Amino acid sequence: MQKAFVALLGFIPITIVALVLGSSPTVLFFLSALAIVPLARFIGRATEELSARSGPALSGLLNASFGNATELLIGFFAIRQGLVEVVKASLTGSIIGNLLLVLGTATFAGGWSYKTQQFNLSAAHANASTLLLAVIAMTIPPIFYQTIPSMLGATIESLSLLVSALMIVTYLASLWFAFRTHPHLYSEELEHYEAKWTLNKMDLTLQISIGSATQIAMFVAPVLVLTSIIFPNPMSLVFSTFELAAIILSVLIVNQVVADGESNWFEGLQLMMAYGIMAVAFFLHT
Amino acid sequence: MQKAFVALLGFIPITIVALVLGSSPTVLFFLSALAIVPLARFIGRATEELSARSGPALSGLLNASFGNATELLIGFFAIRQGLVEVVKASLTGSIIGNLLLVLGTATFAGGWSYKTQQFNLSAAHANASTLLLAVIAMTIPPIFYQTIPSMLGATIESLSLLVSALMIVTYLASLWFAFRTHPHLYSEELEHYEAKWTLNKMDLTLQISIGSATQIAMFVAPVLVLTSIIFPNPMSLVFSTFELAAIILSVLIVNQVVADGESNWFEGLQLMMAYGIMAVAFFLHT
């Protein structure tokens, strides 16, 4: 099994050669997809090893950051191409995908092996209120826009920029909180349950999924708003009613599910169903 | 007292005779109403006896199912008559009536005898997140509809059908959770507080009221959506903004009130007041 993964690494030079030889985009896509498999597995294993040494907070942050750096870069170039609405839909999809699909599937799967999975309530609580602040920051500009449709574009842009700046400051403050002033909140229960391997895994899943959603909402999206002002068609913080409703409802049900510090297969199923409902609507919507 | 109730059973044959003799609907209504009194009392007593033996989860489910079977049948025939909006209003009324009026009155009344009433937090928590999922399922189609008013009727109908199917699957999964994989959540505290008769009663009230609201939202409504496709004018999951707001706000305040596993007369009063505000608005609305 291990060897098969290593063998797939051979597709990295093959992809480069194919690129040089001028292969079609479809061929390049499938070659790159095969080359990514072992890399994704290595990141996953590195995250787990890191978690065993430094706790789920840091490894969750690093794992989320690896993935979201790509999202940030692709978003930046897509906005330059004028694909503003596509980027907003993609950010929304990442937020609800992490909150509902990733967390839901992990909780559901873990629930078959363990009747009840416990996790670090303090850390989940801090993330949950940051997510709620993200909801506030993303709700205010659209309501502003909808109540005064005759509003000048410049005013909406000023509001987007100011709110985005506040979001980035808050996100950086949340890192300061997690790693400087209150790291014990994220590790104290780690020592307590040291023996239970799966517990640590549940905490790691929570940090990766909720942490990644928080990072996209509170850092990636506002950075794209701020940096895209150099383009003729910048991205504002005004998401569509549909996208906003999906984000608000996802945050509410995740907050409800993590509120008691325990999870089971049925809570995982609920998150997956919420994702299913939204996915069906998104699919019919477009 | 007991004898008076038994005597009322005599109205069952009297009603049948009156029906055969072709009495007016008004007379039949009052005769049936009298005949129902002892039956309602028997169901109530049977539920309590059952609860003492098998726990509040099963007896709450049976009690809710007895009542909602009628709601389902009446709804089905009303949709056949084209009374789609009436059925939606009736389902909404049942949901907020159970969540606010039934639960509120029981909590208020119980609060006069007992300063604080405790109940099974795990069971209430599981119901609360299922209610939130119902809110998500009922919110997505209307937002879908409102953001794209030019949408084809067929697309809305597909969305309604798919979401309804997911709701029924989730509802059946919640029964599997409550009776197969996690029955201990619903009974462990039962043993613990065995002696306190009223505690069990509070749990039973919660299971009947919240359980009934959940059953209407997650089972009765979607079954009506799915079965009514055989009629020329089927019912969709698109409730009015007003009905939806009433359901969302009811779920939020009930979740808040049950969040700490305790209740008192003031929390009961808050639920009753929330019902009063919505009832006044509904009354003026129509």
Added chain:
Amino acid sequence: MQKAFVALLGFIPITIVALVLGSSPTVLFFLSALAIVPLARFIGRATEELSARSGPALSGLLNASFGNATELLIGFFAIRQGLVEVVKASLTGSIIGNLLLVLGTATFAGGWSYKTQQFNLSAAHANASTLLLAVIAMTIPPIFYQTIPSMLGATIESLSLLVSALMIVTYLASLWFAFRTHPHLYSEELEHYEAKWTLNKMDLTLQISIGSATQIAMFVAPVLVLTSIIFPNPMSLVFSTFELAAIILSVLIVNQVVADGESNWFEGLQLMMAYGIMAVAFFLHT
């Protein structure tokens, strides 16, 4: 320091003399502002002394009532002048100012000295659900109004008056709850942590900020609705979508932050940021 404050009292007679001599409003404003400083400090100290003797519930209520009596009077005369929208904006500003800015700043500042501040969870919980009821009461009339824009003004006014009456009854019931039937909820932990001076202070801050916001929403606003019917242009309970969204979101994040009975600097910062986002939007909005 103490002497400097006492010296400022001299501005009380100076302001009166200036008023008699017919000074300009600007001069009178600055003289009154200076005279208010020692008075505000005396109220603050009296509140703390009172809290040490009678608990945070009573002193919080008195402190909130002192400030809100002024708000009520000014509101009444402003409505008489036809400034209905200004009064609604001012009430909204007071509610979110208390919930986000006052509570946020106190939590943030306290968080620098104490890693974690604990407070009385039962009292915070009771206030939180009253705030949620206020949200329901303030949400129903606008939705009513928006779904039926052709509605007669008289019907909206009836709804406003009925809902306002229910709000005042609930507010009075909340005082009965706090001071008659369940005063132990507000004081039991006081004895327990008697030695920790700051804990009491955090409870007092919560009672003043959340208690004041509750008083404005559940008492000041409905009293203004009921008393302003004597004017040709009375105030209804229909707040703008923007004001309503600000109130709903503030209540949700405060409920989230106080849900675990603990607070830290980051939670204070989150509340301040939420205020900042809304303040920026309000500023650009007008």
